Every structure is written in structure tokens, then in C-alpha cells.
Amino acid sequence: MTQDLTAGSHYWMPFTPNRDFQLHPKLVIGAKDQYYTDAAGRRILDGLSGLYTSPAGHGRESIADAVSRQLRELDFVPGFLRAHPKVYELTQRLTAMLPAALNHAFYVNSGSEAIDTAMKLCLAYHRARGEASRTLFVSRERAYHGVNLGGIALGGLAGNRRVYTGALPHVFHMRHTALPENRFTPGQPKHGAELADDLLRLVQLHGAENIAACFVEPIAGSTGVLPPPVGYLDRLREICTAHGILLVFDEVICGFGRTGKAFAAQTFGVTPDVMTLAKAITNGALPMAAVAVNDRIRDTIFQAAPDGAIEFYHGYTWSSHPVCCAAALAAFDIYEGESLFARGEALAPYFQQQLFTLADLPVVTDVRGFSMLGGIDLKPSGAPGSRGYEVQKKLFDRGLHLKNTGDAITLAPQLIFTREQVDEMIAVLRTVLQECKV
Numbered sequence: 327m328t329q330d331l332t333a334g335s336h337y338w339m340p341f342t343p344n345r346d347f348q349l350h351p352k353l354v355i356g357a358k359d360q361y362y363t364d365a366a367g368r369r370i371l372d373g374l375s376g377l378y379t380s381p382a383g384h385g386r387e388s389i390a391d392a393v394s395r396q397l398r399e400l401d402f403v404p405g406f407l408r409a410h411p412k413v414y415e416l417t418q419r420l421t422a423m424l425p426a427a428l429n430h431a432f433y434v435n436s437g438s439e440a441i442d443t444a445m446k447l448c449l450a451y452h453r454a455r456g457e458a459s460r461t462l463f464v465s466r467e468r469a470y471h472g473v474n475l476g477g478i479a480l481g482g483l484a485g486n487r488r489v490y491t492g493a494l495p496h497v498f499h500m501r502h503t504a505l506p507e508n509r510f511t512p513g514q515p516k517h518g519a520e521l522a523d524d525l526l527r528l529v530q531l532h533g534a535e536n537i538a539a540c541f542v543e544p545i546a547g548s549t550g551v552l553p554p555p556v557g558y559l560d561r562l563r564e565i566c567t568a569h570g571i572l573l574v575f576d577e578v579i580c581g582f583g584r585t586g587k588a589f590a591a592q593t594f595g596v597t598p599d600v601m602t603l604a605k606a607i608t609n610g611a612l613p614m615a616a617v618a619v620n621d622r623i624r625d626t627i628f629q630a631a632p633d634g635a636i637e638f639y640h641g642y643t644w645s646s647h648p649v650c651c652a653a654a655l656a657a658f659d660i661y662e663g664e665s666l667f668a669r670g671e672a673l674a675p676y677f678q679q680q681l682f683t684l685a686d687l688p689v690v691t692d693v694r695g696f697s698m699l700g701g702i703d704l705k706p707s708g709a710p711g712s713r714g715y716e717v718q719k720k721l722f723d724r725g726l727h728l729k730n731t732g733d734a735i736t737l738a739p740q741l742i743f744t745r746e747q748v749d750e751m752i753a754v755l756r757t758v759l760q761e762c763k764v
């Protein structure tokens with residue numbers, strides 16, 4: 327039945343081998359709490375929280391009700407020159423959740439838009455304070471910052487960049503932190519804090535006066551989950567502060583309880599100047615994202631503009647969409663009402679312990695994990711990435727939704743998982759990984 331729908335279809339899928347998918351479709355027709363339902367009516371455990379989007383599980387009635395009410399009350403008003411009350415309420419609640427210094431929010435619709443918006447904010451800030459020469463960006467190998475041209479330039483996954491190299495803004499990459507001596511280390515690795523000094527080398531080479539900002543994911547997610555070495559983020563903060571470089575945390579995956587606290591900045595005790603957020607802001611119910619900045623950035627940009635002028639020439643048709651704001655507010659009610667982040671934090675040690683039991687399998691070459699995130703590297707077989715791709719297909723067929731990036735498998739269980747669901751996830755992984763020929 328499903329192949330009848332997909333074979334020869336004109337639908338072009340994102341980040342998917344389309345031709346293989348048409349032959350081996352994985353159609354999902356429903357979702358409730360911790361499970362998807364596929365086209366055959368089977369339950370599929372959601373070990374990735376959708377796509378890191380849905381920590382409170384699927385089909386939450388209160389979000390559906392809030393969205394439906396909002397559609398009837400005010401379905402749309404532009405964010406340009408107009409506003410609506412819910413965006414103020416959302417900003418007040420979001421900034422209360424963020425590190426205290428980050429108290430202004432600009433809304434967009436995806437993580438990729440948040441990243442490109444953050445890049446423009448950094449450039450606008452330096453220009454406003456009379457340092458327009460700061461136009462270079464620093465990021466890191468193996469980073470993922472979305473797919474718009476700014477984010478692709480910052481990104482450090484080769485496959486995502488190669489086709490577009492000539493069209494990208496100037497970005498220099500620090501080395502990644504996946505050191506061989508850190509293999510199979512639970513939590514933050516001990517080795518590698520000194521890799522933050524790559525930023526210092528770039529300052530020495532290009533001149534701080536030319537560098538606008540340093541972008542990092544506190545935990546690099548998409549690449550297969552690389553927690554920061556102990557002291558690494560603190561060192562980046564020190565170097566940025568010493569050289570007038572803005573530190574940007576991309577918390578598109580890490581935000582909203584994924585690392586135990588609301589944001590990884592709080593978990594690791596390092597405050598950036600700018601933060602990008604997306605995904606779980608609405609529990610995945612509707613597209614929404616945000617860029618949060620501190621007073622200094624907002625005030626500098628505001629004060630540089632003449633009275634009555636637009637301060638920041640930027641925005642999207644869907645920025646601050648009232649229905650997305652309603653979805654986010656309903657998601658925040660769940661997060662607070664169910665103490666969801668604390669619930670994830672309480673389950674995390676058990677999840678981590680079970681995750682690391684997979685280290686004995688011959689196909690597994692590394693396991694990494696922090697709080698409610700996990701990554702497993704698999705021994706390649708054939709072309710790079712083909713093992714990972716085949717494994718994620720088999721996992722789905724056995725009733726588990728996870729994702730691969732190349733030959734790494736990433737796990738991001740919903741924060742409402744029970745211990746039994748952690749066991750179910752690990753059991754399916756063990757079965758499938760045991761079947762891999764090495």
C-alpha cells in the first residue's frame with residue numbers, strides 16, 4: 327500500500343535518499359505520547375523526540391486546543407509594524423527561562439533562519455559600535471548550524487558544504503573535539519579543553535578586529551553528539567571576552583531541557599552573548615525559532631539608528647506568528663506544569679547507563695552521551711554512511727525511530743520516557759546492532 331503512494335511520486339524529500347525511500351518507504355500516519363504509528367498500524371517508539379523537537383511527547387491536547395483557539399481568535403497578523411499580546415507574554419516567559427543576561431528575543435521560523443539572523447545581528451552590532459571591520463566568523467569542524475547559506479558556511483559537515491563552497495561567507499573552523507582518547511567516555515570528556523585555543527590562533531592569524539563572532543553548539547548534536555570537554559566552553563568564553571568577539575551558542579538541539587537544565591548555557595555555567603533556539607520551543611507542534619541577545623547588543627543596535635527608523639532591517643512574513651506563539655505558550659505550560667526538564671534530568675543517569683551497555687558490541691566504535699542525548703559510532707561498511715543509513719532503516723522496521731548522520735546514530739529520548747521505554751529502545755538497538763556483520 328505505501329509503495330503505491332511513494333513509487334514515482336513527485337514529492338522531493340529533504341535530507342533523504344529519495345530513490346531508495348520510494349522503494350522502501352517509511353510512512354507515519356499518527357503519533358501519541360512516546361510512539362508513532364506507521365502505515366501498517368505498528369507502534370514505533372520515538373527515541374529521537376521527533377527530530378529533537380518533541381520532549382513532551384506527541385499529540386498533546388492542550389497544544390492542539392491552544393492552536394485551534396488561536397486560529398479562531400487571530401489567525402494571522404504581520405510581525406512588521408503590528409504585534410499581538412501573545413508575543414509579549416511568550417517573550418516574558420522565554421526570557422525568564424533563559425540565562426538572566428539574555429533578555430531580548432527576535433522570532434523566526436526555523437533553526438536555520440535563527441542562525442542566519444544571529445549572524446546578521448552580530449554584524450549589525452559591530453557596525454553600530456564602529457567596528458565594521460569585524461565581518462569574519464569562527465565555528466567548528468563537525469558543526470551543524472542549519473542549511474541556509476550562513477549556516478552552511480558555519481557548518482562543519484563536509485557533505486553539506488561542498489556543493490556550495492564558492493557562495494559562502496568567510497568562516498574559519500576550529501578543530502572538532504572528537505579525540506580518540508575520549509572514546510567511550512560518559513558525559514564530558516576529560517581531554518580537549520585546549521582545542522578552544524584554536525580560536526586564539528585564528529585571532530592571531532586574522533586579527534580580532536576582523537572577527538565578529540564564534541558560533542558553537544554547546545553539545546554538537548547532529549554530527550553524532552559530542553559533549554564539550556571539561557573547561558572547553560569556559561575557555562571559549564574567556565577568549566571571546568578578551569578579544570571583543572561575540573560568543574553564540576546554537577541551542578537548537580540543546581535547549582528546552584535536553585541537557586538537564588532549560589538550556590545548556592545553564593547546565594555548563596557559561597553564558598553566551600547570543601543564543602539560537604528552535605525545535606522544542608513549540609514541542610514540535612508548529613515551526614518556530616528565536617534568537618536571544620543581551621542588553622548590550624540590543625541597546626547598541628537600537629541607539630545607532632535615528633529616531634523613528636527601523637533598527638534592524640530583517641524579518642520574515644511568519645516572524646512572531648500568533649498561532650506559533652500560542653503553541654509555544656501551551657508547550658511552556660506543559661514544561662512548567664509537569665516539571666518536564668527535571669523529569670528528563672532524573673531519567674538521564676539511567677538512560678546513560680543503559681546506552682553505554684552497547685559498548686560491548688563489535689560494530690560499535692564509540693559511545694558518547696550527556697543527559698538526554700546519546701551518540702553511537704558504527705564501524706563503516708561500504709561507502710561512508712551506508713552502514714548508518716541501513717541501521718536506521720532496520721531500527722524503524724523493528725519499531726524504533728532514530729536518526730543517523732553518516733555512520734553515527736543519535737538518540738534523544740523524549741523527556742517523558744519511562745525506564746521501560748529506555749529498556750525497549752536499548753533492546754531494539756542491541757538486536758539490530760548485533761546483526762551487523764563486522
Ligand SMILES: Cc1ncc(COP(=O)(O)O)c(C=O)c1O
Nearest residue numbers: 436437438470471472576578579
Ligand atoms: C544545532 C542546530 N542548528 C540549526 C539547525 C537548523 O534548524 P532547522 O532544521 O529548523 O532549520 C539544527 C537542525 O537540526 C541544529 O541541530
